Amino acid sequence: MKTKILTILKEADGFVSGQDLCHKLGVSRTAVWKVMKQLEEEGYVIEAVRNKGYRLVEVADVMTEAEIGSRMHSKWMGKQLIYLPETDSTNIQARRLAEDGYPDGTLVVADCQKAGKGRRGRSWSSPPGSSIYMSFLLKPDIPPYCASMITLIAGMAVTQAVKAETGLEAQIKWPNDVVVNGRKICGILTEMSTELERIHYIVTGIGINVNQQEFPEEIQATATSLRIETGRNISRSGLIACSMEWFEQYYELFLQTQDLSRLKADYEALLANLGREVLVLDPAGEYRGICRGIDEGGQLLVELPGGEQKAVMSGEVSVRGIYGYV
Numbered sequence: 001m002k003t004k005i006l007t008i009l010k011e012a013d014g015f016v017s018g019q020d021l022c023h024k025l026g027v028s029r030t031a032v033w034k035v036m037k038q039l040e041e042e043g044y045v046i047e048a049v050r051n052k053g054y055r056l057v058e059v060a061d062v063m064t065e066a067e068i069g070s071r072m073h074s075k076w077m078g079k080q081l082i083y084l085p086e087t088d089s090t091n092i093q094a095r096r097l098a099e100d101g102y103p104d105g106t107l108v109v110a111d112c113q114k115a116g117k118g119r120r121g122r123s124w125s126s127p128p129g130s131s132i133y134m135s136f137l138l139k140p141d142i143p144p145y146c147a148s149m150i151t152l153i154a155g156m157a158v159t160q161a162v163k164a165e166t167g168l169e170a171q172i173k174w175p176n177d178v179v180v181n182g183r184k185i186c187g188i189l190t191e192m193s194t195e196l197e198r199i200h201y202i203v204t205g206i207g208i209n210v211n212q213q214e215f216p217e218e219i220q221a222t223a224t225s226l227r228i229e230t231g232r233n234i235s236r237s238g239l240i241a242c243s244m245e246w247f248e249q250y251y252e253l254f255l256q257t258q259d260l261s262r263l264k265a266d267y268e269a270l271l272a273n274l275g276r277e278v279l280v281l282d283p284a285g286e287y288r289g290i291c292r293g294i295d296e297g298g299q300l301l302v303e304l305p306g307g308e309q310k311a312v313m314s315g316e317v318s319v320r321g322i323y324g325y326v
């Protein structure tokens with residue numbers, strides 16, 4: 001009921017009468033009043049005027065199930081939504097939900113993580129009140145080797161959502177870090193449970209630096225947040241909902257071909273590395289080349305000085321001399 005009331009208040013042009021709300025939702029005036037009090041406690045400013053009703057005056061950066069739900073316009077992604085004020089890791093939580101039989105597209109969002117996981121066994125700093133920590137569950141009927149492409153698609157979705165919600169020129173650092181002005185604002189970690197030829201489920205976890213203004217010393221030089229880059233607070237709930245809409249669109253295109261053939265052009269348009277010199281940190285030996293895009297499997301195409309083109313699958317790629325981080 002809270003999500004419905006919130007949606008009605010947001011869509012209304014001015015006051016909504018208590019009687020209308022009772023009528024639409026089939027509940028008592030007291031029940032409506034109780035929801036208004038709860039919303040105020042969560043940080044919304046609601047004006048209540050006798051004979052006029054209720055009006056939503058201000059939407060702060062509230063992140064609750066109702067606020068995210070009231071903004072979610074996707075068809076199925078994130079429709080099953082679990083919000084937790086605190087958890088160990090949303091990736092771990094999503095895996096638990098998968099084992100309990102939760103459906104394709106289930107989304108877990110937390111305000112704070114006590115054991116946030118990064119790539120390569122690193123931890124992910126996850127203080128409360130300012131960032132997005134979310135993971136979603138997918139159950140695609142695709143071969144396990146295709147799963148890494150989902151991480152690239154998630155990177156595209158977040159980049160588009162950041163552009164739409166903030167106006168910032170967000171880009172992708174191959175394969176899936178989202179960067180603004182050469183600094184990282186988002187990291188993505190995809191994990192899966194699989195047999196040799198069959199995926200049980202995939203969990204994609206996304207961490208976005210939204211409103212925090214300070215970072216741990218070890219990432220101070222390479223990280224930034226949307227608040228730092230725009231100078232204003234950004235709604236986490238809006239960014240979550242927008243990311244889910246973009247992801248759903250891209251993911252449905254990916255499922256049609258089980259590769260990135262329909263997404264390659266969009267991906268390359270967002271790629272910070274495109275046309276720039278990259279240093280490929282290959283365990284067999286470092287080399288330099290010019291980034292020419294990606295192939296349909298998501299590998300980075302690097303043109304060597306002699307003109308030969310290499311497809312890079314794993315290993316770290318960095319750009320030297322242009323940005324510090326990218």
Ligand code: BTN
Nearest residue numbers: 089116117118119187188205207
């Ligand atoms: C990276 O190292 O760049 C990936 C970081 C992924 C962090 C996110 S935060 C939400 C989800 N839960 C986790 O424990 N990790 C991912």
